[in-house]
Amino acid sequence: MKGKVVHMGQRGVGMAVDDAQAGGGVAEVVAQLVAARRAGGHLGHAAAVAELSAEAAYRVQAGVADHFGWFADGPPRHWKSGGASRDALLTHAPLPPTGVLHSPADLARWPFALRGIEAEIALRLGAAVDVEMAQRLGAPGLADLVDAMAVSIEVVDSRWREGMGAPANAKLADLQSHGALVLGDWVPFRAVDWAQQRCRARVGAQAEVVCTGTHAMGDPAWLLPHWLRHACGRFGALPAGAVLTTGTWVGILWAQAGDAVHVAFDGIGQAHVQL
Numbered sequence: 001m002k003g004k005v006v007h008m009g010q011r012g013v014g015m016a017v018d019d020a021q022a023g024g025g026v027a028e029v030v031a032q033l034v035a036a037r038r039a040g041g042h043l044g045h046a047a048a049v050a051e052l053s054a055e056a057a058y059r060v061q062a063g064v065a066d067h068f069g070w071f072a073d074g075p076p077r078h079w080k081s082g083g084a085s086r087d088a089l090l091t092h093a094p095l096p097p098t099g100v101l102h103s104p105a106d107l108a109r110w111p112f113a114l115r116g117i118e119a120e121i122a123l124r125l126g127a128a129v130d131v132e133m134a135q136r137l138g139a140p141g142l143a144d145l146v147d148a149m150a151v152s153i154e155v156v157d158s159r160w161r162e163g164m165g166a167p168a169n170a171k172l173a174d175l176q177s178h179g180a181l182v183l184g185d186w187v188p189f190r191a192v193d194w195a196q197q198r199c200r201a202r203v204g205a206q207a208e209v210v211c212t213g214t215h216a217m218g219d220p221a222w223l224l225p226h227w228l229r230h231a232c233g234r235f236g237a238l239p240a241g242a243v244l245t246t247g248t249w250v251g252i253l254w255a256q257a258g259d260a261v262h263v264a265f266d267g268i269g270q271a272h273v274q275l
Contacts, residue, residue, distance in 0.1 A: 025049065026056050029173055030063035036159035037064070040111030044159055046166035052173060054091070060173035061093060062234070070096045075235035075242070080154065080176055081227040082247035085216055090223065092230045093175040100243075103271035105182045107155065108257070112179055114163055115255040115275055116156030118248035119201045119211075119263040121220045122183055124148040129228050130237040137225040146221065151184035151271045152245045153263050156252055164252075181245060184263075184271035194219050198266045199249040204259030211249050220246035 029052060032044035052060070065071055076094030083090040101107070126147025129137075137145075157179030160166040164177065171177045195213040202208045217223060227244050255261060255275050264270035 025052065026059045026063060029056075029060045029170075030067065033060065033064050033159050033174060034067050037068070041113040042159065042161045042163065044161065046160035046162045046170035049170050049173070050167045052167070052169045054089070054169050054172060057169040057173035058234070061175060064175075065094065065096075068096070070094075070098075071235075075231070075238055077239070077241060078181060078243045078245075079227060079231060080178060080181070080245045080247075081223045081230075082176070083216065086218070086222065090226050091172050091176055092227055093172070093178055094231070095175065095178055095181055099178070099180040101180065101182050101273075103151075103153070103182050103184045103273065105180075105273045107180055107182075107273055107275055110155075110180060110275075112155065112157050112257075112275070113159070114157045114177075114179070115257070115259070116164070116177075116179075116252040117201065117203055117250075117255050117261050117263075118154040118156060118252060119199050119250045119265075120152045120154055120245045120248055121215075121265065121268070122150045122152040122181075122243050122245040123189065123221060123224065124150070124186060125238060125240055125242045128237060128240050129232060129242075131232045134225070134228040134232040137228060145224065146189045148186040149189045149268065150186045151263055151265050151269045153182040153261060153271045153273050154245060154248070155179035155182075155255075155273070155275070180273075182271050182273045183243070184269045187269055192268075197268075200264045200266075201250045201253060202262045203253045203255045204261075206253070209250050209253060214249045216247055223247070 036043035078095040078100045081092045123146050198212045259275045261273045
């Protein structure tokens with residue numbers, strides 16, 4: 001698929017937005033986030049967009065992506081999804097391709113305003129998925145869609161002066177406070193007892209953090225149908241090889257410039273990034 005991506009239904013499947021009401025606000029927030037990304041740090045005041053709806057936040061994501069041409073050659077190939085629990089609102093963000101790196105990665109020269117570390121598992125699609133297929137998805141057969149998994153490190157950052165204290169939908173508009181994603185080696189996807197899965201994370205000279213069975217959804221693959229319905233609803237389809245990073249096992253661990261970060265999941269793999 002070449003040329004400019006047509007974001008199919010920026011309102012999403014079954015959603016509606018009052019453009020006359022939302023359009024100006026969306027354009028203003030897009031402009032703030034574009035300026036902040038160009039400046040390489042905190043810039044916008046999130047309090048000024050505290051009334052932004054979730055749907056308007058997704059429109060902001062699309063507006064910023066269009067401005068920078070992140071997905072001009074096709075649908076986004078890397079995403080993040082998550083939520084506090086299975087009962088909470090799940091949110092999604094397509095990730096800029098230039099910020100996705102393979103481990104070991106060097107991000108020492110990246111202009112992060114914050115350096116939050118999340119230890120995650122990423123899942124990779126083994127087959128393309130379109131809107132119709134996404135709407136039919138349920139738990140049975142999900143494993144057939146995924147061909148590989150990898151340890152991932154997400155660096156959390158913010159373009160808002162309020163940082164992680166910004167309103168929820170302001171953070172959603174800012175790609176869920178995404179900074180960069182580091183992916184470890186891919187291994188074949190297999191059944192895992194996620195309740196017993198151990199994750200180890202070390203940030204700089206801080207003590208190692210060890211967690212077992214701490215993914216908010218219990219099973220990272222539980223997110224797949226929600227993500228696919230959202231992503232296909234906006235982009236029409238996702239190709240084989242599209243990647244979803246599925247949320248933190250360790251909360252947010254705060255790093256500083258110069259820290260080395262190492263994350264390992266027993267039996268799955270590891271990832272490393274130098275900040």
